[in-house]
Amino acid sequence: MSKFTINEELLSEIESLQSILKNNVAGMFGGNRQSKSFGSSCEFADYRDYLPGDDINRIDWNAYARFDKLYEKLYYDERQMHTRIYIDASRSMCHGNEEKANQALRLAACLAYLSVCEMEKVSIYAIHGTELEEVIGGMVGKESYLGCISKLNEIEFVGDSHISEAIIPSSVGRGDGFSIIISDFLTDDNYEGAIDHLASKKKDVICIQVLASDEINPQIRGKMHLFDSEDATKAYRKKIDNDIIKAYKSALKFVIERIKDYCEARGAYYLLAPGNATIGDILFGKMVDMGVLK
């Protein structure tokens, strides 16, 4: 079982970040996220002619003095978003030095904290096979965060994972914020359905691909019989030399490009998070560059 730690300095830095949603905000509860519909926030949006029955408190008396006509001031509505984080809890995320699992959990914790700081509701799920296990559900507020976040350490990375089959049947909400999938995506197509489904639900999808450093730059050489950590029947037996390594790197590039292209096509964000990269680099570097955070 993976154990992750987050230092307080990083959390305090994360507080300075703000996430940017692309899709129309459609939360049910008032919150901190500015909606595209008019509501009762303090942020002025527009004027319209006063109609009988309107709240007289919103009449702009200065405009009435100037134009001798009643105008009703309109304000943006603010909704509470629901950030859903899906963590691929398959065996492949945790094998070896648990670099990937740690990185996935750290990212989930940081992004959850970011959402909590924005007064949003956060749910974290672990994908086990075709099942979606709710690890933390509807977490709101920093106190709740501090009380719940340790539950991430209880996620067991075992078996395999089918992202689409697990996410699609679940309640994913509609237009109510980010859906973040953290996985190694080392599969042919079982994530595409999930991205499509989430995109159709007006969710802002972020696919974070976590890869271990020895997956990005494998060091093994010679005659190797490699077994898959999720499925012992899957094996690869070869004399690994420079030619094979070149082919491997081409295949890896293909896999990354494929998911990246797919995400772009579906308006989703894609982020590669190497296992040995720091959270700071990912959040303040890559995600800011991508425009997900500011």
Next chain:
Amino acid sequence: MSFMYPLCLLALLGVPVVILIYILKRHYTEQTVNSTYIWTLSEKFLKRRNPLSGLTGIISLILQILMIVLITFALIHPIIKLNDQAERYCFVVDASASMNMETDGETRLDRGKKEIEKIISSSTKGSEYSLVYVSDEATTAFERVTSKENALELLDEVKPSYSGSNYIDASSVAQELFNQTPSINVYLITDKTFVHRQNVTIINVAKDEGNVGMTSLEVLLEDGIIKVKGILNSYKKQSTVNVDIYVDEVESPVASTTVVTPPLKEMPAGMDTPFEVPPIPFEKETYTSVRAVIREADSLLEDNEYIVYNKESNKQSSIIIISETPFFLEAAIHSIGDYSITAVSPEEYEAKYKDSAFGLYIFDSYTPDTTPNNGAVWMLNASESAKNSGFSYRSKVLLKEPANLERSTDSSTLARKLLNGVDLTDTYLIEYLRYSTYTSYTTLFSVAGTPLVMAGENAYGNRSVVFAFDLHNSNIPMSGDYVTLIDNLLAYSFPSVLEKTGYFVGDMVTVNTVANCESVKVVSPLGDTKYLDTAQTLNEVYLNQIGTYTVNVTVGGVSSEYKLFSEAQLTERTPISVEQNFSIYGTPSNDRIDGEYDPMIIIFILLIVIFAADWMVYMYEKRQLR
């Protein structure tokens, strides 16, 4: 094909060992990875691989097995038999003095050796090599040697002599080898030209070298003047040489002369050019040696110097004749040479000269009580026994009729030497004395088996001559050979260590052992030392080097030094000499012998190539796995 070390085939056991190692190394390392997805996917991205990549292991195995096989081959040392490919060679090498002639720092013999080396090196392995080198006799250096290395080593040991070349002897040896195996290839390596030749390949190593040598030197000391004359023998077209004269081994020349040799008209006959050195004033009574040196030393160094040693300088020649009638003896000795003769009566001898020292004591018809011990002694007609004389008087024989002397048939060196040129068989005598000898005497003449003239050593070991008759009772003094006999006996009694001082290489020198001699040592020009047997009156020394031989004689703890000069033979001074014949008679056959081929070089080259290939495969594999 045969193998020298077949047991080394066991090294092939390395092959299964290598295969076993290969199999053990072949296993794949098992490892569980996060996902094999990308590894499997990479197969689609695998471009056309270098075919070597997949085969490096098996190529390496094949190369290593090949290496073991080749190493085994090298260890068992295969010899491939080549049927009828090898030949027999007989090299006859002229090792005479002229082969010392140098050109560009290389002697003719060196050039000859190189020619032989070339033939041996290019011959098929398994060939047989014989080498005969020729000086004054033919010597077989090696015969039927089959190893090239051994043949070349033995060839290297052949050294030139300073003597002539006995081609008759050499051709006999070569003929014998030819008779045994008519397929033998005979090579004659020489600097001579042969008019007739048969069944022999002549390799002439003579180049157009010129040579000027000194062939004779005469020295005459007269009235305080030394006169030197000599002859230069030239084989140059025309040359001017300077001759320096050194006397008594003084370091600086006392005289010099320039000699212009005339143009050489016809090779190979050399041109003799006489020369005469201006008179050299000389204050001493006699000289020890005169040395003439050609200042411009040429290719044959050995004939650029000539030394004449004065034989007379060491001679002791004082004689005392104790006789009432010394005429026959005195006259004969006077006629022979410049001897200091003292003729006294027995009374005078007893009174004045008994304790004096003489080289030779001649007692004529008088017998002293004791034989003198400090010189040679002649006893003529001794009618009594003298102590330590080596004989004793027995009786007197009066002949009814004069009897002729009978010449000894003894073939000993002493008898031959003392009777040289002496006959006396027509002489007669009318009475004689009978003696019994108790030391070793050699009979020279006798009558009816009774020794009458004897030579030998007395009880002191001094040389002694005995006449068992009175000269006055015979007609011997009237004979022409009488003086010759006296001369021989004087030479025997005054033994010059050396009879003469000028010799040619190849001559046999007789060295006389003087009385009471403790040791005789002969040192050659090149420093070879030989001690002669002092028990022998005469010893013979063979001269095989050019230059000065030194003879050291020690008598009574005192050493005397005598020198002789051994010069090169005239035929060896010629740059190119013509000999008449060197033929091997018979019909050559084509009966070759089986040769051998040693493939070791090829095996080693293959080993190196395979090792390099294996190393390259290994490095390629390393690079691929980097």
